[in-house]
Amino acid sequence: xxxxxxxxxxxxxxxxxxxxxxxxxxxxxxxxxxxxxxxxxxxxxxxxxxxxxxxxxxxxxxxxxxxxxxxxxxxxxxxxxxxxxxxxxxxxxxxxxxxxxxxxxxxxxxxxxxxxxxxxxxxxxxxxxxxxxxxxxxxxxxxxxxxxxxxxxxxxxxxxxxxxxxxxxxxxxxxxxxxxxxxxxxxxxxxxxxxxxxxxxxxxxxxxxxxxxxxxxxxxxxxxxxxxxxxxxxxxxxxxxxxxxxxxxxxxxxxxxxxxxxxxxxxxxxxxxxxxxxxxxxxxxxxxxxxxxxxxxxxxxxxxxxxxxxxxxxxxxxxxxxxxxxxxxxxxxxxxxxxxxxxxxxxxxxxxxxxxxxxxxxxxxxxxxxxxxxxxxxxxxxxxxxxxxxxxxxxxxxxxxxxxxxxxxxxxxxxxxxxxxxxxxxxxxxxxxxxxxxxxxxxxxxxxxxxxxxxxxxxxxxx
Amino acid sequence: xxxxxxxxxxxxxxxxxxxxxxxxxxxxxxxxxxxxxxxxxxxxxxxxxxxxxxxxxxxxxxxxxxxxxxxxxxxxxxxxxxxxxxxxxxxxxxxxxxxxxxxxxxxxxxxxxxxxxxxxxxxxxxxxxxxxxxxxxxxxxxxxxxxxxxxxxxxxxxxxxxxxxxxxxxxxxxxxxxxxxxxxxxxxxxxxxxxxxxxxxxxxxxxxxxxxxxxxxxxxxxxxxxxxxxxxxxxxxxxxxxxxxxxxxxxxxxxxxxxxxxxxxxxxxxxxxxxxxxxxxxxxxxxxxxxxxxxxxxxxxxxxxxxxxxxxxxxxxxxxxxxxxxxxxxxxxxxxxxxxxxxxxxxxxxxxxxxxxxxxxxxxxxxxxxxxxxxxxxxxxxxxxxxxxxxxxxxxxxxxxxxxxxxxxxxxxxxxxxxxxxxxxxxxxxxxxxxxxxxxxxxxxxxxxxxxxxxxxxxxxxx
Numbered sequence: 001x002x003x004x005x006x007x008x009x010x011x012x013x014x015x016x017x018x019x020x021x022x023x024x025x026x027x028x029x030x031x032x033x034x035x036x037x038x039x040x041x042x043x044x045x046x047x048x049x050x051x052x053x054x055x056x057x058x059x060x061x062x063x064x065x066x067x068x069x070x071x072x073x074x075x076x077x078x079x080x081x082x083x084x085x086x087x088x089x090x091x092x093x094x095x096x097x098x099x100x101x102x103x104x105x106x107x108x109x110x111x112x113x114x115x116x117x118x119x120x121x122x123x124x125x126x127x128x129x130x131x132x133x134x135x136x137x138x139x140x141x142x143x144x145x146x147x148x149x150x151x152x153x154x155x156x157x158x159x160x161x162x163x164x165x166x167x168x169x170x171x172x173x174x175x176x177x178x179x180x181x182x183x184x185x186x187x188x189x190x191x192x193x194x195x196x197x198x199x200x201x202x203x204x205x206x207x208x209x210x211x212x213x214x215x216x217x218x219x220x221x222x223x224x225x226x227x228x229x230x231x232x233x234x235x236x237x238x239x240x241x242x243x244x245x246x247x248x249x250x251x252x253x254x255x256x257x258x259x260x261x262x263x264x265x266x267x268x269x270x271x272x273x274x275x276x277x278x279x280x281x282x283x284x285x286x287x288x289x290x291x292x293x294x295x296x297x298x299x300x301x302x303x304x305x306x307x308x309x310x311x312x313x314x315x316x317x318x319x320x321x322x323x324x325x326x327x328x329x330x331x332x333x334x335x336x337x338x339x340x341x342x343x344x345x346x347x348x349x350x351x352x353x354x355x356x357x358x359x360x361x362x363x364x365x366x367x368x369x370x371x372x373x374x375x376x377x378x379x380x381x382x383x384x385x386x387x388x389x390x391x392x393x394x395x396x397x398x399x400x401x402x403x404x405x406x407x408x409x410x411x412x413x414x415x416x417x418x419x420x421x422x423x424x425x426x427x428x429x430x431x432x433x434x435x436x437x438x439x440x441x442x443x444x445x446x447x448x449x450x451x452x453x454x455x456x457x458x459x460x461x462x463x
Numbered sequence: 464x465x466x467x468x469x470x471x472x473x474x475x476x477x478x479x480x481x482x483x484x485x486x487x488x489x490x491x492x493x494x495x496x497x498x499x500x501x502x503x504x505x506x507x508x509x510x511x512x513x514x515x516x517x518x519x520x521x522x523x524x525x526x527x528x529x530x531x532x533x534x535x536x537x538x539x540x541x542x543x544x545x546x547x548x549x550x551x552x553x554x555x556x557x558x559x560x561x562x563x564x565x566x567x568x569x570x571x572x573x574x575x576x577x578x579x580x581x582x583x584x585x586x587x588x589x590x591x592x593x594x595x596x597x598x599x600x601x602x603x604x605x606x607x608x609x610x611x612x613x614x615x616x617x618x619x620x621x622x623x624x625x626x627x628x629x630x631x632x633x634x635x636x637x638x639x640x641x642x643x644x645x646x647x648x649x650x651x652x653x654x655x656x657x658x659x660x661x662x663x664x665x666x667x668x669x670x671x672x673x674x675x676x677x678x679x680x681x682x683x684x685x686x687x688x689x690x691x692x693x694x695x696x697x698x699x700x701x702x703x704x705x706x707x708x709x710x711x712x713x714x715x716x717x718x719x720x721x722x723x724x725x726x727x728x729x730x731x732x733x734x735x736x737x738x739x740x741x742x743x744x745x746x747x748x749x750x751x752x753x754x755x756x757x758x759x760x761x762x763x764x765x766x767x768x769x770x771x772x773x774x775x776x777x778x779x780x781x782x783x784x785x786x787x788x789x790x791x792x793x794x795x796x797x798x799x800x801x802x803x804x805x806x807x808x809x810x811x812x813x814x815x816x817x818x819x820x821x822x823x824x825x826x827x828x829x830x831x832x833x834x835x836x837x838x839x840x841x842x843x844x845x846x847x848x849x850x851x852x853x854x855x856x857x858x859x860x861x862x863x864x865x866x867x868x869x870x871x872x873x874x875x876x877x878x879x880x881x882x883x884x885x886x887x888x889x890x891x892x893x894x895x896x897x898x899x900x901x902x903x904x905x906x907x908x909x910x911x912x913x914x915x916x917x918x919x920x921x922x923x924x925x926x
């Protein structure tokens with residue numbers, strides 16, 4: 001039961017072609033934060049789209065440093081309910097598209113095929129963004145009002161770790177003031193059930209560099225010249241067991257145990273292992289994890305992942321070289337209440353104590369984890385909306401395994417955060433052939449209308 | 464004391480500018496076998512230069528497969544001594560020039576600066592080749608004859624492992640028939656002493672590929688998806704100890720021990736460790752090797768070298784990806800009497816026994832080691848010539864630490880092989896800023912004249 005004007009949902013349902021066309025337009029504007037490519041252009045495009053949807057928009061800067069990507073801000077005041085504010089957090093940047101040769105469709109063309117729109121960012125996060133803009137547009141177009149104040153905060157550095165989001169939040173704290181935050185995305189599982197996430201993991205991105213001979217040497221000298229690639233292999237081998245367990249002293253000291261409510265949610269979650277394994281072509285999961293253990297790992301286990309390994313000759317054929325340098329890019333997912341700087345100091349101490357004190361180690365980025373309590377009112381507003389929009393009972397998830405600056409938002413704006421959206425769990429985000437499902441974009445826009453409505457008129461929402 | 468006509472040596476000494484100019488011309492023709500770049504063009508250029516030097520030349524093919532680089536052959540018959548033949552083995556291909564940004568001078572321009580000519584192949588092996596051609600030219604120009612028949616065999620695949628040299632030797636066995644072989648290069652140490660090498664190590668080039676998820680995955684999934692880069696690190700960690708000792712079962716079973724004569728040569732060899740460490744910017748040598756241990760390692764220790772390590776994102780900045788594949792290029796130096804196929808089977812058995820049977824392992828190339836006996840007459844002919852040309856007592860070396868198809872030459876042509884030449888030991892072969900020293904090119908051409916003379920008229924050579 002809802003007070004929601006059915007014309008609004010009809011406007012959403014009839015707007016699919018506009019939404020797909022907006023998504024294609026956004027995909028065609030590359031915005032690769034790792035390379036600083038197309039960010040200003042994409043920010044302008046997003047700002048234009050917000051205004052087209054009926055919001056006021058401005059492009060915010062942190063200061064004079066133009067290398068910091070801008071944040072796109074959008075706002076519309078509710079005439080009927082000006083005392084309550086819902087903030088949508090999204091990002092307009094995307095992951096690099098490499099390796100290009102593994103894409104079946106060009107990554108920046110937005111090719112539409114059946115129910116899918118392919119492209120880098122189609123799902124993460126341009127699809128989620130257009131669905132939200134279309135939801136607000138449907139309200140304004142149909143009724144001339146929104147059920148609560150709506151704010152959009154759309155950043156351009158999420159894919160490289162939201163380096164400046166904390167500073168933006170500090171600087172624009174009063175502009176961004178709100179009572180609830182809808183996180184940039186939410187998954188939909190293989191059975192079409194929306195997954196509502198109450199948390200995000202933290203992330204520490206670290207680069208190791210081992211220096212070898214002053215220049216590449218002939219590999220016949222490997223009998224007497226230490227090879228930095230071997231030293232990298234040896235150092236990495238001390239940091240993690242094959243099970244995935246991190247073997248750096250004290251690594252797990254601050255890990256917050258699951259509460260009884262967390263465990264109840266984890267036990268009721270479903271995770272289609274065989275579908276997952278099929279999708280990724282796996283015989284088994286890491287360390288033989290399965291069932292509840294796999295779900296606990298996704299929600300609450302820290303990781304040490306090798307995201308890149310580079311040394312010596314990577315070209316075709318043979319080159320008998322002893323390389324001058326070997327590097328590893330490592331990303332560590334963190335959980336509450338691990339502190340990035342403390343974990344980084346543990347890596348340094350570990351390497352020094354194992355005889356690898358000469359290895360350069362640099363923290364590219366560090367961010368804490370966050371979890372919202374299931375007892376927050378926003379959680380049930382979202383739960384009810386998602387159930388109605390997707391026509392199925394949502395899955396409530398203790399924490400998403402991925403990372404975003406949720407800890408900074410929750411702390412600085414002092415508001416609860418919930419992640420909900422329409423990203424199909426096998427939509428290949430960060431991978432070649434990323435795509436958005438058009439049916440899920442439609443349901444997401446519908447869901448966002450219901451969330452705004454529930455949140456704006458809490459007295460009449462119901463399960 | 465030598466019968467050598469002094470006009471010949473004068474012709475060599477006066478020909479420096481022609482020799483440098485020929486070297487520059489050769490450097491300007493890239494011939495990167497690893498990429499199949501410029502090989503046919505370089506073969507034609509070398510053939511033209513042989514003819515300009517007074518030899519007959521032809522370009523030899525193995526068969527119909529034009530992807531196999533040709534061998535350039537050169538020959539001149541001795542009128543005065545047609546019963547004895549000396550063969551010069553060289554190669555016209557070069558290593559890839561990557562990483563380009565570490566070159567101070569463009570790798571394919573042959574920039575001359577003071578006593579140096581810079582460029583890929585300047586030392587290895589185009590400098591050695593032009594010195595030899597100029598030595599033969601000096602004889603023919605001055606006397607109209609050579610002191611023995613001279614043959615040149617110049618291949619185009621040495622830098623990727625001389626894949627087809629054995630087949631060329633089989634096919635052109637009678638054309639290449641000879642009584643002695645001068646190997647493609649010889650080092651000159653930091654004190655200006657020529658190093659005469661009686662052996663070459665073998666080489667096995669192997670690629671390991673670990674397959675992970677069917678496509679790159681979001682690294683948040685590292686809690687449950689096995690990461691191929693981690694599995695590669697784990698597998699490599701079982702293959703070699705930090706000391707350099709290879710920990711694959713049975714690896715050293717066929718290693719031929721040094722003879723008493725070998726040990727005498729090794730004890731009398733000199734190796735300037737502090738200069739070597741300074742050149743490569745090293746604090747210490749691998750595993751703390753020093754003195755005789757370092758010399759024994761260079762002459763007779765097998766290696767397992769990581770020549771390339773590739774996985775995931777290698778670009779700028781951060782990418783939180785769990786890669787689909789991780790690869791390592793390994794080169795193993797072999798010593799007499801290790802057999803490549805047998806060692807390869809040991810790698811496969813090792814990986815399988817350690818739980819890494821799923822790793823793809825491929826042998827790109829395998830070649831045995833060779834050692835010529837110090838009692839061969841050719842050895843003293845070369846020793847005497849090098850002493851006279853370089854004005855200093857040569858160093859006699861049990862085995863060069865590097866690799867060439869010496870075992871195939873020695874076996875198929877049934878002739879002794881000696882490596883001697885003018886490659887300055889710190890001339891950065893296989894590295895950025897490779898260079899040839901012009902003074903050493905001159906001495907090398909002089910030395911080659913004396914070798915031909917000693918070898919052609921053995922009755923009058925003396926110490």
